[in-house]
Amino acid sequence: MVPPKKSKKNKRKASSSHPPPQLEPKATADTDWWYSFLQKNSALGHTIPPDEDEAFKCFFRVSKKTFDYICSLVREDLVSRPPSGLINIEGRLLSVEKQVAIAMRRLASGESQVSVGGVFGVGQSTVSQVTWRFIESMEERARHHLKWPEPERMEQIKSELETACRLPNCCGAIGATHIIMTLPAVESSDDWCDQESNYSMFLQGVVDHERRFLDIVTGWPGSMTMSRLLKFSGFFKLCEVGKRLNGPVKMSAERAEIREFIVGDCAYPLLPWLMTPYEGKGLSASMASFNAAHKAAVSLASRALSQLKGSWRILHKVMWRPDKHKLPSIILVCCLLHNIIIDCGDELHSDVALSDHHDPGYKEQNCQQEDSLGQTLRENISSHLLYYEMRPLY
Incomplete structure (x- = not known):
């Protein structure tokens, strides 16, 4: 949604060779x-x-x-x-x-x-x-700035992702980050102590091709694994009962079905609607092709979280004794502001996003769960990608 147009006001700008001028205040409380x-x-x-x-x-x-x-x-x-x-x-x-x-x-x-x-x-x-x-x-x-896309909008997202990452019927990428905090001694339970001995709260987000948040889950302790966090989320439940990622099925180059899906890294399970990368050495050509496309898509989630915590530094710094009942609201509003920046076409300074990972010091998690239907879909996508790579250009 684009902000309503305002009448233009004259602005005095400082010369780059001088410090900011002592601008004369206008006689209005809003400036x-x-x-x-x-x-x-x-x-x-x-x-x-x-x-x-x-x-x-x-x-x-x-x-x-x-x-x-x-x-x-x-x-x-x-x-x-x-x-x-x-x-x-x-x-x-x-x-x-x-x-x-x-x-x-x-x-x-x-x-x-x-x-x-x-x-x-x-x-x-x-x-x-x-x-x-x-x-x-x-x-x-501002809730309307963070919602699951309508079918027409989702088709646009899938088209953009296929153009950028070559993955057909991909609806976005999922990732998670820790919001670190200090807690009073009476609240410092093991429930909130994560794998790196920090007290933290999780934020899980699904993002589109523009790194806009389409769905978020927060409020859960950082001691959980990312795969467990996913399974406790409303997003997981909606996908499992067919109310999310339930759009039109596409056919691969070899006439195999490719349903709607999102991508996630190896911290997540391989599911019929969530594609994770192939692991191990000696991968086949089709597996390597899939991993390359998958890496490009899943990086959107990491970059979105880096931009979020870089823009709204309250989420990146250690929060001093926050009210755990209010913290989810703070996280949500930062995500809403992140989306508003994108929706309104604002360009951030190049140094806003964090220079390092959004979760520095945290080791990569690994989930070994693989669903058979998820394996089949991943194979269909892999073969589809390899087919177009091997197809003659004439």
């Missing part, structure tokens, strides 16, 4: 917070892009146009409740724009509430209250 925010960050010695629009994206991950769209989603909720206590140090009520900016900066930077509050001129408790109000509203108002 003066931005200029004050810029000045405080400049005074703290933070590097600020000379172009104002780029500076905005650097701090909030979205363009001003997309920011306005996000404000339009939550405005009704943020103004309908009595804004008790939401007053800055100048004695003025916080505008919706400033509330959204505070919440998005907290999510984007992962900095402490004290640090975020300092550059906005508000206290720690205000940052906490504003951020949670924003999360509650987004969880309800």
Whole structure:
């Protein structure tokens, strides 16, 4: 969904050879917070892009146009409740724009509430209250940005994936990552202690060709294996009863059936609707061809999770004693913001995605389960790929 068009406003841009200018605030509550925010960050010695629009994206991950769209989603909720206590140090009520900016900066930077509050001129408790109000509203108002595609949209996704990765009838890629946290001693049970001795919560996501999340599962302890997490998810149950990945069957080059499926790495079981790579040495030509195409597709999930945690650093940093009942909502809203960036056509800075893996320090898991129907489908796809590789070009 594209944000509604706004009237253009004149913008003053800084020269690249000079520090950001002391921009004169406009006499409206929805813009003066931005200029004050810029000045405080400049005074703290933070590097600020000379172009104002780029500076905005650097701090909030979205363009001003997309920011306005996000404000339009939550405005009704943020103004309908009595804004008790939401007053800055100048004695003025916080505008919706400033509330959204505070919440998005907290999510984007992962900095402490004290640090975020300092550059906005508000206290720690205000940052906490504003951020949670924003999360509650987004969880309800932005849900339409994360949903399983309708048949027509799914056909487009499958076409794009086949063009990019050569896999026919592929609907996306699945992956998972750990959200690491510290817990009070009374909550530090083995249930939340994962394989690397961190306390963590899982996020599982299915993504499309544009790395947009189509389905997510979170709230489960990081001590689970990824294959067990999958089987506890609603997505698994829907696929098993034929309510997901149940679209039209395609025929291979050798007239074998290829049903809809997603791809996952070796941490997942091979199922009739989930393709994993062949393992071992001495693979045949068709197996090697399948693995190459599979690798290209499954990397979409890893890259999406890297972009998610790079954009919304609150998910990448160790979270200090989060409320485990609220953390799933924070994770969901970060995924919604990730999708909104894609849906609105925003381009992220090249250095936003993490330079290393989204789960550094975690060993690769391996699931040995292979379903016979899954084996048959994988063989059909492998033969199909090899057929077109071996076909003469004349």
